[in-house]
Amino acid sequence: LLEVEQIQGNILGGFNKDFQQFLFFEIVDPVKVKKWLQLIIPQVKISTAKEVVTFNRLYKTMYSKIGSEPKGVIASWVNIAFSFQGLKKLVPDESMKDFSKRSPFVQGMQSSAGILGDPIRDEAAEGNPKNWVLGGERNSPEILLLIASDSESELNRIVEEIKNTVVDSGSSVNNGLKLVYEEAGRVRPDLPGHEHFGFRDGISQPGVRGLFSTAPGDTLTKRWIEPTDKAFQTDAEPGEKLIWPGEFVFGYAKQNDLSSEPTVVEESELPNYGVPVWAKNGSFLVVRRLRQDVEGFWKFLSEKAAEVNLSAELLGAKMVGRWPLGAPIMRSPKEDNAQLAKDDHANNNFLYESDTPEVKLQTHLKYSDPFLKAKSDIAGNVCPFSAHIRKVNPRDFQTDAGPSSIRRILRRGIPFGPPLKIDPKNPTASLTEDAAKGNRGLMFLCYQTDIKRQFEFISQSWANNKEQPHGSGGQDPIIGQNDEENRVRQFTYEPNKSFDIMKEFVIPTGGEYYFQPSINALENIIS
Ligand code: N7H
Known part of the structure; x- marks a missing residue:
């Protein structure tokens, strides 16, 4: 026991x-x-x-x-x-x-900064351990x-x-x-x-x-x-x-x-x-300690969404793999769904390689809309290969490095700093003056018994790697880092449709x- x-x-x-x-x-x-x-x-x-x-x-x-x-x-x-x-x-x-x-x-952690993709070559960068506010130098x-x-x-x-x-x-x-x-x-x-x-x-x-x-x-x-x-x-x-x-x-x-x-x-x-x-x-x-540039994130989403002819909210959901309310894009590809998001029997019940059967919503037992079936998504049509949640937990997908069950972590993070409230349906109109000047983010915490095989592997070999775990798809647009090529990241939002992300929205500031x-x-x- x-x-x-x-x-x-x-x-x-x-x-x-x-x-x-x-x-x-x-x-x-x-x-x-x-x-x-x-x-x-x-x-x-x-x-x-x-x-x-x-x-x-x-x-x-x-x-x-x-x-x-x-x-x-x-x-x-x-x-x-x-x-x-x-x-x-x-x-x-x-x-x-x-x-x-x-x-x-x-x-x-400072010795691992390079492995994690932090900007160790640029001494002036906020994410360089010289400038971390917690730990580092x-x-x-x-x-x-x-x-x-x-x-x-x-x-x-x-x-x-x-x-x-x-x-x-x-x-x-x-x-x-x-x-x-x-x-x-x-x-x-x-x-x-x-x-x-x-x-x-x-x-x-x-x-x-x-x-x-x-x-x-x-x-x-x-x-x-x-x-x-x-x-x-x-x-x-x-x-x-x-x-x-x-x-x-x-x-x-x-x-x-x-x-x-x-x-x-x-x-x-x-x-x-x-x-x-x-x-x-x-x-x-x-x-x-991961600082988040919330304003930059939504500005980028709004501009890019217009270019690729999607809504900013959908593009954001493709980057995360879930909609703002939490509904997984695998079960609800077209729009957010509040009922699905809060139902513990449905909101995490999906795979990527195999179909997951229809589930009845706990809260609304009579509700049975077809989008509750999660169809397999072998090509990344619904959930992009490099969507954050697909990168960090490929679920049933047989990865380059064996099953993802040996890469799991127990996450215990919590936000820090005051919120900057943005309406995902209308981000540009709802962007307000940022009184905190961007000083907000996630105190990311996770537990495991092998930091190299779990946290560092997920970060280095999957989130920061444009090929893995799915063979292609670009870097993780949320937490991925690329310490080569001007730190540019690539994101394939639909099969054969990609764009570059020149800016990071999550910046490591210590740990x-x-x-x-x-x-x-x-x-x-x-x-
Ligand atoms: Fe992530 N985000 O807002 O996009 N994360 N994460 N994360 N994350 C998850 O499914 C986020 C970070 C994982 O099992 C959700 O519970 C942000 C690091 C894992 O399907 C959202 C930051 C690492 C999962 C976010 C951040 C991970 C996960 C969906 C940094 C590890 C579970 C909610 C500021 C190296 C995936 C959920 C699964 C989920 C976001 C950091 C890992 C919304 C903003 C550094 C394993």
Whole structure:
């Protein structure tokens, strides 16, 4: 069974809170920091998967019963993660030696900037690590505290409580720590659940095998199940493929790209996976601060759409693979569809190589429009090969590098900065004065056990590669980068119809690779 009381909550459960704060600290005096950790861990109480998954399930049940957000339910959670440089300051060398020297975690995100396609040749570029506001050459964010709450005042209270243990009134260093960066993650008040370009996010996640029962007829059991239990083989939600937990948490069965059977990982084998034995129940966390040029994105869409004779909204949907409300273009090729977008049984239920049968909408059982059938799209007629969601999760498509099930990540991002509201149906008319001067974007977070095979592979070998995973189609128009040829990207919006994109709308402005340990390792190895 998954040791859900040992695994930090954001990894498998996902905080999924409207108000989140990210506090990044540099370790100045390791001896003092160890003492601080001993104080802060029991004080803030690190939330576990057991708490977070149970809460989220209950919340979802209440939501589906009353049909709206349950009122007055407030939970607040704290998690903690360490960069390699941070861990090295706190943990004896002997316990650190099993981290693989060549792994991205050990090298740090700045060393991977080239692999990720960031503009490392242009020192003046905003995306060059010299200019990152978080990490890179500016600062050393070695400890990350993630704080999340349903209530903004409660969030602020906890953040202040933590800061008070660190920052003296007179100096910025106390208890051996320095606060080097802080970011406020906020769900958009004007469009909850949508990222800054205006598209709904957080719909598709891999289902984690062993988290809870999904057997037919066995709704909402509170049992935790054996990941290997053959009785529970169905998707978590339709379209939400079950993935072995070892892809996200150390010490459990992993996907096997050669067979449908998992690779079972014994504790004693963990050093062979490039992590020490005490990494069990921990996970690698990627944090990327991605600024979004919302105005530039919609201006480009409006101009290009007129040129190619499509609407700006449709061209945007082709770039993302979903419409702004979240309906997948594979199930609704011509227009957005609010009912489809909010239906968990339909909104992620589609493949690219095979047909997916008609599904009845949960909310409107009598509704049965033919567009609910998702026909296979082998040529990229409906969903372009390089649409963002098709690039980063090709689903059933047999890729150049094996099945996509070994490339999955658990995404935990949240927007930062104030929104710039744009009407996708009339973008030019709705473009308003940008008071924040473009300072908004996505705090992109994702969990996995192999940063190279998962996050970096998706970014480098698929999003930034104009040929793969589908053989052609151009770069990912949302997150793709091309550090050659003036950074120009190509986008094939219909078979044999392409254009160039000369500007980036998502700009990396910092980040780091972290390890998020088990409660046990936190208490007995790190603090
Ligand atoms: Fe993406 N966007 O607004 O276009 N993403 N993403 N992402 N993303 C997704 O299906 C977006 C980024 C993934 O399983 C949706 O849940 C933006 C990075 C994956 O079908 C939307 C940024 C990486 C999926 C966006 C950004 C990924 C996904 C649809 C940066 C990894 C699931 C909502 C600012 C390297 C795909 C949904 C699936 C979905 C957007 C970043 C990966 C709307 C704006 C860096 C795996």
